Amino acid sequence: MLRLRKIVFYIFALVYLVLCPLIVARMLGLVVNPLTYHLVQTGLVYVSTNPPDAFVYIDGRVSHQKTPTVVRDLTPGKHFIRIEQSGYNDWERNIPIIGKKATVLANILLIPEEWPIKRISTEPYQNIIPVPDDILVAIKDKHKFSLIDLKENPPLINETSNGPLNLQASSFAGNTFLINGNNDLLAKKGEWIRLYTKEDFSSPQVYDISRSKPSTNMYFEEKNGELFYLDDSGYLSAAQILPYHPILNIPIPESLRIKSASKEPNL
């Protein structure tokens, strides 16, 4: 047993001495180029997509794992990367790879070939202004606006009353006011636009709209991954962009980009 133990010990020691530098070299991305037999300092690329489980092709060869994945042993230089997912447009780029370095392509948004779009409103609007608490202020015209609560599914539209109202599109001491059927007040004083969402204006919920975020004609609701926008006819529509999880700073697809995006409602 003692002799066997010594033999096995020396075998293991030898294996360790051989394996250790090889594994450390592998860890640092050093590989032998099979063509030139020279050591090459390789790089890698980390790819994750939204949605996941997409195929990754590097220079035409498919990676053995779907996204998220790490593609190793890439020689320095440009590599053509294509990401494929059924039902989504291909994502293609020429990516520069640097030896010893990792190139990170995180959360690549895959664009569906067909967007699931639904119309929310029954009437057209001129403009929408997102305010905190996932509420959209939808401006219909100079006299009407609606509050759309996106927390509800489907979004709840507090319709503007069509009847005559006090202060509906009034000006007072140089200020402009709009009040809808629920007595929500949209007020403009100089550059400031404020929304008061309580009937009793003595203790209203106040949103400084123009201060909190610039208004656009679209709004991305993170929780459900829906993009709300006014379509060409001015109807409020929702495009399901991310059914999986929210991400920040999403690139807006060209097809959904609205040309006229005002910063302030036109009161």
Place this chain on the structure above:
Amino acid sequence: MKFHFSKENLKPPTARLQRALEILPGACSWGVLLGLIFLSIFFPFIAAVLIVAFYLSWIMRVLYSTIFLLLSYLQLNIEKNTNWMRRIQGIDDLGAYWKENNSKKFGRHWRQRASHKIHLDQLNKLIASKNLPPASSSIYHLVIFPVVKEGRDILGPAIEAISRQHFPLKQMVIVFALEERALPLVQSAVYELEKKYKNVFFDCTTVLHPAAVPGEARVKGANATCAAKHAAAFFKARQIPFENVIVSCFDADTVVSLNYFACLTYHFMVCPLRLCASFQPIPVYHNNIWNVPGFARVVETGSSFYQLIEATNPEKLVTFSSHSMSFKALVDVDYWPVDMISDDSAIFWKAYIHYDGQYQVTPMYVTLSMDVVSANNWWQTVKSVYKQKQRWAWGVENFPIVMRAFLKSKKIPLYERLRLGFKLIEGHLSWATSGFILTIIGWLPIFFAKREFSASVAYYNVPDIANTIFGLGFFAICITIVLSLSLLPKTKMRYGWLLKIGHAFEWLMVPFILVLFSALPALHAQTRLMLGKYLEFWVTDKHRTIHKKPFE
């Protein structure tokens, strides 16, 4: 070599050397851990390289150990049904016995043939050494049970197991080494047992160890030494040569298998250097295995496996827990250290130094069963297991003393001193650091990664390599689980098989156990030694709710 095997009563220069050597293991362990943390934060590339090299060495060690765990387990199985008494009687008439054994094939089963082959090799070595043993009828066993708080429930099964031995009981002397400070209840239990077994053995007696003897610490070694000195007088009075006596110092909960003393006698007889040898059985912790929390079961099974692995390497084997040795050697080295906690390993080093390296530990493939540490509730058991492991790790107290002896010795070959010195320091260093590196520190380079490292190839490759290595480690754990299940005693409980399945899953706690009951107590012990806060002996809690006879 004459050597003062103690940290006490040293001359100033030696005391300074002793102190420096006491600091060394703890300083090395802390140096490794803090160094890796520092590198992980400020030089993550270097840390990652070191950690990957460590992971690889760890898995190589695990796989290497698993091979020998399997071989050792196989040998334990091979010797399971060996008739040791038949062999002992054969060696008494060695010439005829050797001829008889050498001329024919033994056994139909491969186990019997393998056992016979090992037996023949041992006989050949014995004959070649020309150092023939005394007749088995003139060999005596001295069994010492140090007792301080163990009651009849613990001691009873231990003594009963000895009374059922295959070896003649009239060649056995049992000594209860009773602490004077033991509670009256414990003392009366011991005296009752003494009375009961007085006529069963050659003798069964109790030696009361005084509470405060100058120069002694409150340690088990002092108690056992006192009993051994009384036994020496006993054998001397009956003109029984010490060369014919084998002493076994057992923890009070030690329940030996039926053939333990026959097996021990056989190994004593076939060992050419039997007077300079200790005999190490395989300790298993089966007495109360089903009555303790799962983590404690895994911890102690791990300890048994460690001993199984060590048994395959007698060159590095050090005595542990309950074991046996030549009584002459014990007397020659002036008994167990009376001021050290780790008496089990210290006695080996004391003898090794006394005999200038001509001392060895012979592994015996026979088990003896002890109690798993257990207290009244789960939390107390956690604390007790931790304390026990810290006490085991306190074996690091041997390091400075052994190193002092190695520095002084001229007769022990330099290579042996370097080899054993390295094994000692490396063993304790690895004990205190491996668990932390594997479970926590190994991930720090990733955790503390700054922009430069997080954008590197290494950042993505280290977890990948670690996962592959841990995958191989899991394979080794699977083998361990299978062996663990096959070693466990049969349970008479209803749905006992469910308990065993549960035990298999308990092995998933290994990462926590590695840190909490291995690395942490070891680091704690080394830190205490480093700071000069010496540990005091703490008697392990042992608690049995259902008494079982594990070898029946």
